[in-house]
Amino acid sequence: MPAAANTYRAKRRVRLWAGAALVGTYVLIALIGDRLAPYHPDEQDLFNILGAPDAAHWLGADNIGRDQFSRLLVGTRFTLAVAFLSVVLAVTIGATLGLIGGYFGGRVDAAVTGLVDLLLTVPELILAIAIASVVGAGMTGLIVATTASFVPRLARLIRGRVLEIREEEYVQAAITVGMSDARVLLRHVMPNAVTVIVIEASLLAGQAVLVGTALGFLGLGVQPPAPEWGTMLGAGREYLDVAPHLVVMPGIAISLLIFGFNLLGDGLRDALDPRSRA
Amino acid sequence: MPVISFVALRVLRIVPIAFGVVTIIFLIFKAVPGDQATLMVGATATQAEIDAMRVRLGLDRPILEQYVSHMFGLVQGDFGWSSTFRGNPLPYILARLPATLALMLSAIALTIVIGVPAGVVAAVHHDRWIDHLLTGFVVALLAVPNFWLGLMLVAVLAVQMGWLPSHGFEGPASLIMPTLALAARLIALVARMTRGVMLEELRKDYVRTARAKGLEGRTIVVRHVLRNAMIPTVTVIGLQMGYLLGGSTVVERIFAWPGVGDLLLNAIGMRDYTLVQGIVVVYVAGFMLINLVVEGLYLLINPRLRHA
Numbered sequence: 001m002p003a004a005a006n007t008y009r010a011k012r013r014v015r016l017w018a019g020a021a022l023v024g025t026y027v028l029i030a031l032i033g034d035r036l037a038p039y040h041p042d043e044q045d046l047f048n049i050l051g052a053p054d055a056a057h058w059l060g061a062d063n064i065g066r067d068q069f070s071r072l073l074v075g076t077r078f079t080l081a082v083a084f085l086s087v088v089l090a091v092t093i094g095a096t097l098g099l100i101g102g103y104f105g106g107r108v109d110a111a112v113t114g115l116v117d118l119l120l121t122v123p124e125l126i127l128a129i130a131i132a133s134v135v136g137a138g139m140t141g142l143i144v145a146t147t148a149s150f151v152p153r154l155a156r157l158i159r160g161r162v163l164e165i166r167e168e169e170y171v172q173a174a175i176t177v178g179m180s181d182a183r184v185l186l187r188h189v190m191p192n193a194v195t196v197i198v199i200e201a202s203l204l205a206g207q208a209v210l211v212g213t214a215l216g217f218l219g220l221g222v223q224p225p226a227p228e229w230g231t232m233l234g235a236g237r238e239y240l241d242v243a244p245h246l247v248v249m250p251g252i253a254i255s256l257l258i259f260g261f262n263l264l265g266d267g268l269r270d271a272l273d274p275r276s277r278a
Numbered sequence: 279m280p281v282i283s284f285v286a287l288r289v290l291r292i293v294p295i296a297f298g299v300v301t302i303i304f305l306i307f308k309a310v311p312g313d314q315a316t317l318m319v320g321a322t323a324t325q326a327e328i329d330a331m332r333v334r335l336g337l338d339r340p341i342l343e344q345y346v347s348h349m350f351g352l353v354q355g356d357f358g359w360s361s362t363f364r365g366n367p368l369p370y371i372l373a374r375l376p377a378t379l380a381l382m383l384s385a386i387a388l389t390i391v392i393g394v395p396a397g398v399v400a401a402v403h404h405d406r407w408i409d410h411l412l413t414g415f416v417v418a419l420l421a422v423p424n425f426w427l428g429l430m431l432v433a434v435l436a437v438q439m440g441w442l443p444s445h446g447f448e449g450p451a452s453l454i455m456p457t458l459a460l461a462a463r464l465i466a467l468v469a470r471m472t473r474g475v476m477l478e479e480l481r482k483d484y485v486r487t488a489r490a491k492g493l494e495g496r497t498i499v500v501r502h503v504l505r506n507a508m509i510p511t512v513t514v515i516g517l518q519m520g521y522l523l524g525g526s527t528v529v530e531r532i533f534a535w536p537g538v539g540d541l542l543l544n545a546i547g548m549r550d551y552t553l554v555q556g557i558v559v560v561y562v563a564g565f566m567l568i569n570l571v572v573e574g575l576y577l578l579i580n581p582r583l584r585h586a
Contacts, residue, residue: 118298121569122562125524130303130558133546134310210423214528217425218543237429237532241437248433251426259421 016267022260030077037070041227050243060245062236068246072253075227078139079257082212083205086146091201093147094154099193101155102162103185112155119152128211132220142221146211150204154197161196165189199269206261213254229254284577288570297349299562304348307555308341317549318361334359335552357556362545367553371538371560377447378537381529382522384453385461386515393465394504394511397472402499404477412469419466424525428459428532445534456533460525464518471514475507509580516572523561523568 029036038058044065045051051061059069101112119127128145135141165171166189174184215221216230224231229250236246315331316323323331332338335358336347351358360367400412435455436444443452479485480503488498527539534540538557545553 114298118295118302121295121299121566122303122558123520123523123565125521125527126558126561129524129527129542129546130306130554133551133554134306136311206421213423214425218528218531220546233426233429240429240433244433244437247426247429251423251430254423254426255421258423259417262417262421 013267013271015263016271019260019263019265019267022256023264026076026080026257026260029073030080033073033076037067037073039067039070041071041074042066042225043070050239050246052243053245059249060243062232062246063239063243068232068249071227071232072229072249075229075232076253078222078226078228079209079212079230079254082139082142082146083208083261085143086150086208086212087201087205089143089147090150090154090204091197094151095158095193095197097151097155098158098160099162099185099189102159103166103181103189105166109159112159116152116155116159120156124149124153125211125214128215129218129220132215137220137223139222142212142215145215145220146208149211150208154200154204157200158193158197161193162189165192168192195272199265199272202261202268203265206258206265209254209258209261285570285574288573292566292570296563296566300349300352300559301345303555303558303562304345307551310551313337314551317551352559357559358552360545360550360553360556362548362550362553367556368560371541371553371557374536374538374541375560375564377535378526378530378539380453381456381460381526381535381537384457385464385522388457388461389464389468389515392461393468394472396465396469397474397511398476398499398504398507400469400473401476401480402495409473413473416466416470419462422462424459424463425528425532427462428455428529431455431458432532445532447536452533452535456529456535459532460522460529463521463525464515467514467518468511471510472507475510476503479503479506509576512572512576512579516569516576519568519572520565523565 034041039045045057045061045067046065048057048061049065050063051057051065053060057067057069059067059072062068062071097112097116101109122130128149131148132141132145135144171184171188174188179187212221213228213230213233216228216232217234219231219234221230222228224235232250233247233254236243236250239246310317313328313332315328315335315337318335319327319331336344339347348358355368356366357368357371359365360370363370396412396415400409403409432444432455435442442455444455446452476499480499485498485503488502489495526537527542529535530537530539531543538560542554542557545551545557
């Protein structure tokens with residue numbers, strides 16, 4: 001019995017480390033991608049327009065002869081920046097709202113819950129598209145849109161967790177002995193909500209990649225000639241019949257990154273959340 | 279009777295929420311940078327044309343007055359002046375609804391037909407090769423963006439094989455690829471949920487009792503276990519309605535499917551913010567209605583909730 005339980009746990013650890021390794025690789029590429037790239041992302045090889053993958057261009061060339069491998073490497077930073085920034089921002093705003101609402105209760109909570117309920121009636125991607133269309137295409141619009149679409153569900157999740165924590169004896173005790181609200185929140189409530197936040201954040205990062213590249217694909221994201229993967233997919237789509245590699249490769253890059261974040265999130269949940277252990 | 283009172287209660291509760299969210303949408307679209315009238319008439323317009331457009335859009339009035347007349351308009355089905363349709367866009371938005379609904383419904387149908395049996399098969403063959411295969415499939419599907427899946431389907435089934443039309447609406451065959459692209463994520467989620475719940479249910483006492491009674495394995499699974507496993511499955515589908523609405527816009531764009539999402543993206547391209555805003559309002563109204571229906575369904579299949 002213990003042996004079986006151990007292999008089970010070991011299997012789960014594999015997911016965590018595989019996810020971390022995959023995401024880590026992407027982070028590394030984001031940092032040094034431009035030095036690894038064999039060509040400049042804007043450099044044109046006019047003899048190789050829409051060229052299929054070969055020795056000179058490992059992943060082929062696009063409609064104006066740019067090296068797709070180099071563009072994917074350099075473009076990693078856009079996708080990761082959107083994922084990272086939007087998740088950090090959404091977690092900060094969502095956690096603040098959730099902590100305040102869940103801890104103080106009463107009218108404050110009613111206001112937070114009311115706002116969250118309102119925003120939850122807008123489908124996430126529709127909210128993101130609407131905001132991106134208002135703010136305008138580009139990196140800022142992309143991050144604002146992705147962040148805004150994640151805040152409501154984070155606030156609701158964290159508020160729920162805080163409501164549970166608030167009833168714990170140590171929190172009640174801290175309040176009874178006269179600790180200030182800020183101190184109780186920072187010293188006792190926050191640390192206990194962190195697990196939920198970390199797990200959700202890593203799963204959301206995968207979602208952020210999904211939303212970010214979708215907006216890019218729709219022409220609402222980072223604008224060309226920047227080598228953002230979603231934008232590249234949108235452009236490559238026109239050449240699906242003659243140069244399918246322009247669609248296949250960016251898609252694989254996106255999917256593997258999401259896969260990595262999903263593995264990491266599931267792995268973290270298994271490792272950190274005792275309730276998920278069978 | 280309780281179902282009716284439930285619906286009445288919910289409809290009453292929806293009114294203030296609808297009011298609030300429409301207000302938020304109004305405010306979001308007030309934040310469009312630059313002058314909307316200038317955007318809509320184009321760069322070559324004269325000042326007189328811009329002024330005329332400003333009056334037509336009501337932009338010459340104070341914002342509070344704009345808001346009040348906007349809200350009154352919405353209630354009466356007047357969504358404002360759209361440059362694309364040179365008038366109230368609501369009838370045109372509604373005309374696009376059936377195509378979007380058809381896509382969503384066929385995605386849900388496909389999810390039930392594939393996702394539920396896949397989850398059952400995986401659970402019944404727990405930890406055997408078919409379980410691992412299906413679980414691997416689920417993990418892969420959850421990592422693939424629907425727009426990429428859609429394009430890959432086009433590349434293989436339309437461009438390479440020539441089996442299916444690559445875009446537009448040319449009969450039922452046109453529905454196949456958009457449905458697959460939209461449903462993939464949902465199928466994965468439902469299969470995973472069904473598998474998990476089935477595994478839990480299969481360990482329960484009533485299953486052992488049924489076996490002891492001499493019931494056949496298939497009968498136990500289909501008649502007893504699956505029934506209990508359906509509730510979480512319906513919940514998963516219900517929770518993914520927002521994904522279906524949002525995802526349909528992307529999928530419609532890929533396949534030039536003549537639905538609301540396609541109209542939305544065209545409207546953004548034309549900078550017709552009246553139309554964009556109107557479509558968002560229609561989406562939100564639809565989403566609220568769908569959620570109401572899902573809750574009602576949930577009540578129907580889960581008798582325990584009826585008395586709560």
